[in-house]
Amino acid sequence: MAVVSLSASRGCCGTVANRKNGARKSTRKNLVPLITRCIDLAPSLTDPMPKLPNAMQSRRLLIVRWVLALCICQHQLVGAQAQAVRARAFDAAASVSEQGYEWLAWSTAHIGHRLTGSAQGRRAEELADSLFRVSGLDTVYTHPFEADAWARGSVKLTVGDGAGFAHLACVALANTPLTSSVAAPLVDAGNGLPEDLARLGDRAKGAALLVNIGLVAGGEGTKNLHRSEKASLAMKAGAASILFVNQVEGGVLLTGTASIDGALIPIPAACMATEDGAALRVRLDKSEPLTARLEMRNTSARITARNIVAELRGAKYPDEVILVGGHLDSWDLATGATDNGLGSFSILDLARLMQSMPFRPERTIRFVLFMGEEQGLLGSRALADYYAATGLLDRVACMINLDMSGNPQGFGVGGPGGWRALIADACDRIRHIDTTAFEGRTSERIWLHSDHQPFLLKGVPVIYPLSDLGKHLYGCYHSSCDDIHLVEPSAMTNNVRFVGALLYELAAAAKLPGHFDREELRTRLIAEDLEGPLRIGGDWPWE
Structure with a gap:
């Protein structure tokens, strides 16, 4: 040090x-x-x-x-x-x-x-x-370390049914791609836990997965996972993109990293409000075929950051x-x-x-x-x-x-x-x-x-x-x-x-x-x- x-x-x-x-x-x-x-x-x-x-x-x-x-x-x-x-x-x-x-x-x-x-x-x-x-x-000193500093740019989410489309508010999660534009069929992945993805099987491949950030209607003893762990599981299942749904009411959008180790993940991931997520799920429950297009531009640069240390x-x-x-x-x-x-x-x-x-x-x-x-x-x-x-x-x-x-x-x-x-x-x-x-x-x-x-x-x-x-x-x-x-x-x-x-x-x-x-x-x-x-x-x- x-x-x-x-x-x-x-x-x-x-x-x-x-x-x-x-x-x-x-x-x-x-x-x-x-x-x-x-x-x-x-x-x-x-x-x-x-x-x-x-x-x-x-x-x-x-x-x-x-x-x-x-x-x-x-x-x-x-x-x-x-x-x-x-x-x-x-x-x-x-x-x-x-x-x-x-x-x-x-x-x-x-x-x-x-x-x-x-x-x-x-x-x-x-x-x-x-x-x-x-x-x-x-004593006061710093402990410097190098890191890839991700910063958000622009993000746009549109959801359509073939006859029309709607723009939905969202924020990009951190450590998502620097440039991405992905259109994929929207599939409800529930809480995004291993059992949810197992139920989807091959339907998760190439899909835009709709995933709760929180734990909704989980069975007794079910434990939630961190959003980065859910993103990792979704990528292993072959998802094309991930749309996280916040569980806080009032149109609140949540950010946070989608990466476990700070490296950029290969697919786009964003968060939408609970009200928009609920509306999409109503349409999916009616078997409406929906396509989600998620576009984003972000930046990343190698930087030196510093932990600040003091001692008594x-x-x-x-x-x-x-x-x-x-x-x-x-x-x-x-x-x-x-x-x-x-x-x-x-x-x-x-x-x-x-x-x-x-x-x-x-x-x-x-x-x-x-x-x-x-x-x-x-x-x-x-x-x-x-x-x-x-x-x-x-x-x-x-x-x-x-x-x-x-x-x-x-x-x-x-x-x-x-x-x-x-x-x-x-x-x-x-x-x-x-x-x-x-x-x-x-x-x-x-x-x-x-x-x-x-x-x-x-x-x-x-x-x-x-x-x-x-x-x-x-x-x-x-x-x-x-x-x-x-x-x-x-x-x-x-x-x-x-x-x-x-x-x-x-x-x-x-x-x-x-x-x-x-x-x-x-x-x-x-x-x-x-x-x-x-x-x-x-x-x-x-x-």
Whole structure:
């Protein structure tokens, strides 16, 4: 991994991460030109930087820090008592902070979306790097990786019956062909699962398959697949094109990758609204012969993207690393405020607050904002592969993933023996801090298709917040309505409070359980019915 500073070639911000107390005493006035020089923004913008903590917040944080320091010095608290005092002090500081929300709101207004490979994606990388630095983190650097950056161009869908045709609204899915024009008979493939394609048999060959993104009328125990896995199955069945049907009402169109590994797929794939899909199915049920023509033009270029990394060095076990990460990138139909501004900007605020405390976690906390997640976990795959190749993976005790998380009610964990009990005990203690906002739930469910997956498949235990932010928010997933109006500031504040509390709990543990061994991991993945999806994606580690 090349340790590269975004600021090294720009002549700014480079010294901030290496300053000690002086950097923390800088005023907002002094930081304005510092950040402005680091972020390439259009000159027409009237607010050239995201806000730093206001005077009231700063006074409250200062009081919390000094009261805590006085308590520890006077009473010489040790062990569990000291941990409880620190936990409540951190929670008091986090409870009055909406800094993550303010930074996210600024980003949505001034940068927009954060698509990997775009100018906006580059600005988001620079913003994250600068915010980590002005927050005073011990170490800030980037992990660059190369990727093929797909960008949408034009798309047109027409459906006809021989007597006439209709234009239907749609959006191209990512990593679809750069140029394509395909006309094919429209065939209903239901949920696009293996059993649906088996029922179609040869009818799938050369057809435009109509496929639900969600699971509709699935039998008991039926599990859905990711859209990229459905696309892979459709291509193996010989489909000429794929028309995904969104299940969210109101004409909402959804995007996302149709590729498992980030490479371009050979057939066009697009998404249409649930209302249009339902109307087509009514006609197909009447045995009307329909032909779907899907035309699209897109672009792709080889680019270098960068994961942004910051560290808070552990006071007792600096070589043991707890990695907390989330993807910074987003799709381009809106600003990606929930997916994943919720998680990534919470991490930025979490790093700032932990750095401001008058005590250090016992283990090193590594904050990582990944790029390329939406196109196929590109940034997290690159970082996990690098760690495995260099032996650094052995130092990563666990990976905590914040993806569309907010108002956590507990934590899920995928790890070998000992991890469930450790997380349950930690949740019990966190619940004592706030019994109203935190339920202390736990889960051992393992899922895929986010940045924890590459680490999990290499045996690293993974942890994730348990959140339920409501149908209104999840309905805008990957769509044109994913904007800041969906984000409640308190959801991000509680992200920082409870994920931060968990980090201090894990950092203070006398000993953390280990990684999965290969057989343990294989058994666990099979038990979670993940062998099939991983085989479809070519990610099953045993073949």
